[in-house]
Amino acid sequence: MKKSPQKKNRAGSYQFRKKVTPWCILFIPMACTVWLKYYPIFSAFFISLFNYDPINQPGKFVGFQNYVDIFQMQGYWDSWKNTFILLALQLCMCFLIPLIQALLLNELVRLKKCLTTLYILPALIPTSVNVIIWKWIWHPDYGVANQIVKFFGGQPQTWLSDPNLVKFCIIFPGVLGGGLTVLLYLSAIQGVSTDIMESAALDGCTGFGRIIHIILPNISFMVFIQLIMCVITTMQLLDVPYMYASGGPSGASTTQGIFIYNAFNQDLNYGRGSAASVILLLVIAAMTMIQMRFEKMEKE
């Protein structure tokens, strides 16, 4: 009788320890995540409420004045416009290419292995290298692009220095396709059950018919996920336009990311930059939500 509470107590402490230990181990990584990832978000929101002064922090409290300010700025809306034009170009010119490559790759027999490796390479070439090569191709005097234009009897262009063409020039290298997306599509295509394929073949659905009527409907989910991924990544485009044209000429390639960067690097207006950050975060979060919703739907 006397022993029982003690025993219970000891068992309790064991249970308690078993429950607490994992959290103790997880504490450090979780704290680091909060510190390095979640805290900056709140910090961005906090800074956006101030007329931020880096020396006498945090400066004057202005409420939502920064948000009102950027909504009235022409440059801000221009940068959204640029972002959406880039997005539209990306979707029109580049989005379907990896899908086509994967569909055709699936039909090959001998070249398949070799070409798959080749298609991975663009993913491993860093943007800086790509930019160096393509800047040279777009060069107005010595570049290949103008030679091709001249060959077809057109007028030489200034490409990256032309506000009307710069967005096209930034997106165009993606037309070559490749990258990891091809592999993802390919694995999705190979995942389509052979039963369906065989029964379709018996019914006379072969060749292009098979691609259009059988394969595409079966991988439509993958295409959709990639579409959202493409939208999300293009929305936060930062290094690529920056390295090609540093947001110029005359702001024609200033995306949201570059707008934020310029706000605190050129205008030294931390509050405004943070306000733009918060809005971008909300937009991207909304898109991620949509993506997750669809992924969940597919699982069910």
Added chain:
Amino acid sequence: MKKTKHRTKMKLGKSERGLKIVAVVVSLIFAAAMLYPMIFAVSSAMKDNKKIYEIPPKLLPDAANSLSVVLDYSEVKGDEKELKDKMLQDNIVTMFGVSQKMQEDSIMEIKVYGVKDGETVFYSRAHQMKLQMEKDYGIYKGTAIKTKVLLHGDRYIRACDSIGYEFDMNGVSEKAPEGLGTKFSEKVAKIMDEKYQTTGELVSVGDKVKNFLNLESFKYYLQMPAYIYPESEAVQNFGFMTFVFNSIIVIGFAMVSQVILCSVCAFVISRKLSKRAGQFVLLFFLGGMMVPFASIMLPQLIMYREMGAYNNYAALLLPFLYPYGFYVYLYKGFFDQIPGSYFEAAELDGAGSFYLYTRICMPLSKPIISLIALQTFIGNWNDFFWAWLVTEDQKLWTLNVALYNISNNVATKQNALMGLAVVTITPVILLSILFSKQLKQSIVASGVKG
């Protein structure tokens, strides 16, 4: 019966064959289009400083010429020291003069021999890129190539030391060559006679086609950062390798920290927590990963600056110190599949959590570790903006930052830039071809773009 079967087969074959042909042709066009920029980069890297600015650009570089100039000093009076001084002067005048005036002729290498009384007493050799670098960033930066300018002060001595030479009154190891082509002898003789007069008498000029000299350019491209950024000691000593080294440190650290951190987290989530708590923790980590960089870059920079993590390795490495949610997710999927009886058996024998993790989980998860390491590499190899924001010192630049900065330097020649670009991607391309099987598996297994 047999005939109809045959016919249907033919009919099936027709549309299939159409598709096959289209697939092969279009795929090959894509492959060619994708290879073109790479081949173009390699060929541009091997062109010389004049040919790179040729219109229209050629796909292949020209043949590289090696030029040997023999000067005779039999008539020159004076002791050894004076003779040497004269030879050094002549050496510089010849090299820079010829390379300046004969840019059209793809002269990639100039050798200068000094002969006295039938004995070769002086030998010096310079690659065109070396001369170009001295002209663009080095001793002769921003000067006109004229005899007086070349020989002003102790410039020629420094230049000779930088190029390298041999001098010995008893004869040097390299002998003046004979039986070379004489394509350029008249031209060189004219140039030297008119503009760049030497003390020694011009005896012969020989040329030879040596195409591997185009490849030797790469050696000088790698040294080039040392010329562009002479103020940084590390870059001065190691050239382009400084940046390679930095990239290796950053990516290596990222790989190690992600492999360890994520596995610990996933182990705890998978084995120690209830399902609901595990789900919650996983979402917590995944949420952290989905925050777009563009929107936290500013506060992150302010925070790091306040901590003193700015313009040092801490700033480059700290961002990898939290577990990427996606990798935790991948690990968890793997750990969930390890049979629970392993752990129960070990626990009955009194094994602690640490033992379970190090002795049971880790040895079993070799495939997943390589997958995570590869994913981390693909994901961070391309990382530019953060490293660019936090580094000011050249000695901290990673490859991407360095390439971007060098490409923005006005004096940089395009062939050098392409050369550095090629040097950067070649090892990665070779490795990816070697490990293409693992790479493909890891990409497909992860299912999400790096």
